[in-house]
Amino acid sequence: MSLHYVFEVLPSLFQGAGMTLELFALTLIGSLPLGIIVSLGLTSKIKPLKWVLEIYVWLMRGTPLLLQLIFVFYGLPIVGIVFQRFNAALVAFILNYAAYFAEIFRGGLQSIDQGQYEGARVLRLSYWQTIRKIVIPQVVKIVIPSIGNEVINLVKDSSLVYVIGLGDLLRAGNVATSRDVTLVPLLLVGLIYLLMIGICTYVLHKVEQRYAYYK
Amino acid sequence: MLEVRNLKKSFGDRPILDGINFTVKDGEILTIVGPSGAGKTTLLRCVTGLESADSGEFLIDGKPFDPESVEPEQTVIGVVFQEFNLFPHLSVLENITLAPTMVLKQSTKEANQNAEKLLQQLGLAGKGNLYPFQLSGGQKQRVAIARALAMKPKILCYDEPTSALDPNLRDEVAQLILGLKKQGMTQLVVTHDMEFAKQIADNMLKVQALDSKQA
Ligand SMILES: Nc1ncnc2c1ncn2[C@@H]1O[C@H](COP(=O)(O)OP(=O)(O)OP(=O)(O)O)[C@@H](O)[C@H]1O
Ligand SMILES: [Mg+2]
Numbered sequence: 001m002s003l004h005y006v007f008e009v010l011p012s013l014f015q016g017a018g019m020t021l022e023l024f025a026l027t028l029i030g031s032l033p034l035g036i037i038v039s040l041g042l043t044s045k046i047k048p049l050k051w052v053l054e055i056y057v058w059l060m061r062g063t064p065l066l067l068q069l070i071f072v073f074y075g076l077p078i079v080g081i082v083f084q085r086f087n088a089a090l091v092a093f094i095l096n097y098a099a100y101f102a103e104i105f106r107g108g109l110q111s112i113d114q115g116q117y118e119g120a121r122v123l124r125l126s127y128w129q130t131i132r133k134i135v136i137p138q139v140v141k142i143v144i145p146s147i148g149n150e151v152i153n154l155v156k157d158s159s160l161v162y163v164i165g166l167g168d169l170l171r172a173g174n175v176a177t178s179r180d181v182t183l184v185p186l187l188l189v190g191l192i193y194l195l196m197i198g199i200c201t202y203v204l205h206k207v208e209q210r211y212a213y214y215k
Numbered sequence: 216m217l218e219v220r221n222l223k224k225s226f227g228d229r230p231i232l233d234g235i236n237f238t239v240k241d242g243e244i245l246t247i248v249g250p251s252g253a254g255k256t257t258l259l260r261c262v263t264g265l266e267s268a269d270s271g272e273f274l275i276d277g278k279p280f281d282p283e284s285v286e287p288e289q290t291v292i293g294v295v296f297q298e299f300n301l302f303p304h305l306s307v308l309e310n311i312t313l314a315p316t317m318v319l320k321q322s323t324k325e326a327n328q329n330a331e332k333l334l335q336q337l338g339l340a341g342k343g344n345l346y347p348f349q350l351s352g353g354q355k356q357r358v359a360i361a362r363a364l365a366m367k368p369k370i371l372c373y374d375e376p377t378s379a380l381d382p383n384l385r386d387e388v389a390q391l392i393l394g395l396k397k398q399g400m401t402q403l404v405v406t407h408d409m410e411f412a413k414q415i416a417d418n419m420l421k422v423q424a425l426d427s428k429q430a
Contacts, residue, residue, distance in 0.1 A: 113300075115296060115298055115300035116300060116302065118265055118296070118300060119296065119300035119301070119302065121264075121265065121285075122263055122264070122265070122292070122293070122294040122363075123290075123313070123314035123318065123362070123363075123366060124285060124286075124287045124290050124314065124318045124366070125313075125314060125317060125318060126285070129317050129318075133313060133317070134302055137304045138303065138304050141304070213346065214303050214304050214346045214347070214348055215303065215346075215348040
């Protein structure tokens, strides 16, 4: 493997990695808050709301993300809803990941002791004050490890956008490999994924440490 | 002065409290005693608005009030829970100042000054930056008291203040409650410990399990 060739293909790989990272970041920004809101609905006493959200979570977790991706990009235009490639990917990823996050947050919410709500209640904190100041900070600590797993999955799942023709990292590597008939680009792709996941793992570890100040 | 008239409460078709009447005069201590399952906690939860009474009148200084109201102006009753229900992710100081700043809209400075005063008073000077898990049971209880007092309640209620603590702390808790009485605090104390009740009570209310009366 010549170093010269490595430097030749790296720019196109980085370009692909850039798209992967953009999808990754925007998916998290959209799906984490949405997941929290859905989890509040899942634990709410309003039964119809709860049922609707349960069906949503069931659909999202019960069908392959790949199918959802194809459905949004190739399927929806048939009924007149057209997304651009990247937006289609974003919609599918956010809806899918929000469902997984919602389930994780639901578990976290249910493990918060009833006494915490009562403590807040007699101090006359409002519902949202209680959620924001008492519940969410404690839930975050509980869910970080599970959220971390999903975040790492997301890095790898992002390669599924290949199917709707988006130029992500994997596609960049694949294109170079078939053009130049060499394994080098695919090996580099693997290295870049490892690097991205390494960074994620490190950041998650730091976040975990930040919440280690109490038990 | 707190007056409760003809308080009734059932769970399903099982009556727990049937026509409870009592008065706590300003600066006095009323203890509520009775065997396990008699409904002491239920009574306290009705008075503090954590459980809704089926019927009954609640008067503070002769004026009716609704224990379940979530209005900040209605913070007439402070609660010290059996398990304290401190917020584990907040420091001692933050536990105390959270509601005064968020609900009573005190400035951080004012709330901190009040909190420091309360900590001093309750023998917790210098403990403001610790977290609940770093405190002994007795210290946690005093933080819970400080947290309730910071909302400037007219009455302070306790559920079994001795039960989560080492038995030889019983006298200390009694002294603490009597100390607050000296400062003019009106207090309502639920306990099944007769001796402890006699040690602190100006008046005593005995509740009995309704099932056992019928039998
Ligand atoms: N949420 C509830 N739903 C149904 N029954 C309840 C509920 N809470 C309490 N009870 C019942 O009401 C009765 C009184 O309970 P409560 O906790 O008030 O007793 P207590 O006097 O505080 O007892 P202890 O001294 O053991 O704390 C019990 O028989 C209990 O089973
Ligand atoms: Mg009880």
